[in-house]
Amino acid sequence: MKAKLNPKPFEYLEWSAKFLKLGYRLSVLPYLGYWILRLSRPLYVDRETFFNRKFRYAFLILGGGILPVEEIRPYRLGAKAFVDNMENVIKAEQNGKPVVWVEWILSSEIVNAFNAIPFNPETLSVFGNLSGKDVPSRLMEEAESRGFATENCSAIKVTAGAYMLGQSPKPAAIIAGSHPCDTNVSAYQSIAHLTGAPVFYFDAPYWRDEDAFSYYEKNMWDLISFLEKTLHQKINWEKLKQVVDNENKFNFYMHEICEMMRAIPSPATMITPVYSWVVREIAIGDPNGTEMARQMYEVVKDRYNKGIGVVKKENIRVLWWNPPIAFFAYVFKWMEDEFGAVVVKDFIGDVQMPQIDTSSEETMIHDMARNHLYLAMARQCHGPVEFILSELEQAIEEFSPDCLIFAGHAGCKHGWGVIGIIKDFLKKRGMPSLFMNMDIMDQRHATEEDIKRWITDFFRSNGFV
């Protein structure tokens, strides 16, 4: 089964919205949802086929029937946040609302304070899989065939391909940035040309000191001026305050969850923070997202208080470095199910953002600049290798991992640029490590089967199973 060469406009986004909406409605009875996922497992867990192509990915990210019922409830709210954003984007033109693309790794609070729809243009890197896991690759091929550099990060190639094939809305403006990697520096100049939209570029500093924060803060003030000028509107500070209040709560709950994962056994599965990260990317400040985080927190807190782990028998504690695998997000639940291996800390889901003081316009922007430089990927990918090593050191000290899996994303050349240092660092700490050569969005590099095989061999050869 191959992805269509010429999909209908918005076909993938519409399918994602429809399917997630269906899931949202069905899971009003979470037990029903749980049993549907559980009983139908033989139909979809092993591999994608012609018959399960349109639902397998969604069923897997909802835990594939092994995510406890109490966690399905909050997931439902996350799905609602996705659906609302996607529907708003699809209907934006007929509703006369401008769509502002906000590149992943950045954050859309400020756009939310305008009468505009924020859209994460890398959305289909994840949700494209809902239409079949070869869909993101198909979008990349389109971009490559029209001259986009093959070495660019696959996330941005999906963005370009999706726009070329009419799968993304026309942007009224684009917000891009110089981090986390050279692809962002380069490819958004190409996307500016492709779409013809005005672009605001955030420039991430190298260091993390007062001058650097101040520079980034000035970028944020410039962004407000840019949006006011481009959208012919004034920022609504009250709306921004509401968004940031919700964000603060969201970050608080997620930070607490991540902290509780230090416990042995871990009370949470890594898919929870990772799913929340996607909610954050698409719809930060959405009340449904915040309520989702609260409910997730309650579930994990309850387990933590009772000393219960997310798996019955926790055999292996894993540290996952680099972003999760978009086309195989189920890998976390698969490891839990197959080996009792729980990812206790990762690169993306782990929340370390400081709270934002909403007492004035100035404090909000001031703190938001700091907050954004501590977002996942921003905090590890800019600056010297010490930003990576200190986070790894802390993870090893505080989360008691047995091993590390390095999901070596082809786009992260800055990470590959210090691979020798990272390997040496882990060796000195006696940490068994698996380094996978792959691409997190592009299964043309390595497939789900390859990844399963590598991880299985790694666990076996190190005597974990």
Place this chain on the structure above:
Amino acid sequence: MKTILDETRELASSTGNHYLEEAKKNGKKIIGYFCSYMPEEIIHAAGFIPYRMRAVESKSTTKADAYYSSINCTFVKHCFNKALNGDFAFLDGVVFVNGCDHSRRMYDNWRYAGIGNSFLYMFFAPHKLGDNALEYYLKECKKLKSAMEKKFQVSITDETLKESIRLYNQKRRLLADIYSMRNKKDVPIKASELLGVMLAVTAVPVEKAIDILTGVKKFLEGRVVSKPDEMRLFISGGCIEEVDHLELIENCGCVIVADNICLGSRHFLDEIKTEGDSLQAIAHRYLNHLSCPRMMGDFNRRFDYLLDVRNEYGVDGAIIEKLKFCDIWGGEIYLYRQETKTNNVPLLALEREIYGGGAGQIKTRVQAFLEKLKNKQATDESLVQASGADYKPKL
């Protein structure tokens, strides 16, 4: 008899040279640097010699491969391999720049490998233009100045900075003069020779560089190296430091008359203002000079430069190059492909590895491109009309 261009070629083909040895003997410190966004004047004003880092003479990347991966840039790996081999032991320090993801990681790997240079410094250059970026760049200049003063117990004053600016502006002016000689019908210097000059003058004290450039300028008077039927090309790219590579291209039947490369126009275009605060003037020039694609949102200015020199230098076509795994130039190639079509500039995009061979493949592609250009020119309707009944194809 050895000409001045033979001398520059010799200087270009080795990592060190006798000028540096002599300076070293006289107690001068030598500071290596990467990237055209690093202000040489600050190093010079400290009484030191800025030395542009290079991969020449590198034979392999074996040692560097243990630090980097197979998807990292070969220029960076070659430079780092040389460092691991001790080839840069004559340097007293190295200033790194966040030019790209590969090169910024050299700052990490260099420190981790414990390579002996005592002063290893990361200089942050913003990725965008504007007042805030300029203000930040200026702060970075001040920090570099302070770091050097502290480390080497020297004083960098406004007077020494002004003197450095004067000398480097003089060097820029000479380079601009030499480059502009190529806008004539009879071109006096090949791009491969000029690259040798560039490599030489970025590896010697600026005072000596001025002497060399004065000599080159004089030597080129009345010299002609181009042939009437040769195509005139523009070249754009990042790390191009192999004289042989440009020679290979030019030997296919063309002459490269203009460029936007690190060791080319980007190095000397735009002088530093001599009035006002020196560091402010330095910051302004280095941030705003003809950009490389690491500068976001500045493509139009880069492309306008090509269009300007096309008219001024009579450019028939353009070559854009990138090294494998370079996102930054990969994106630029996409943009070039779109805009050269719109503006009717024939384009050849090349991808290669530095010191990676593949000469035969490059030669074939360049030959095919030149043939296409000549055929196009020969059958160009407007040319036929302009020539009337006397029209004869060039070939």
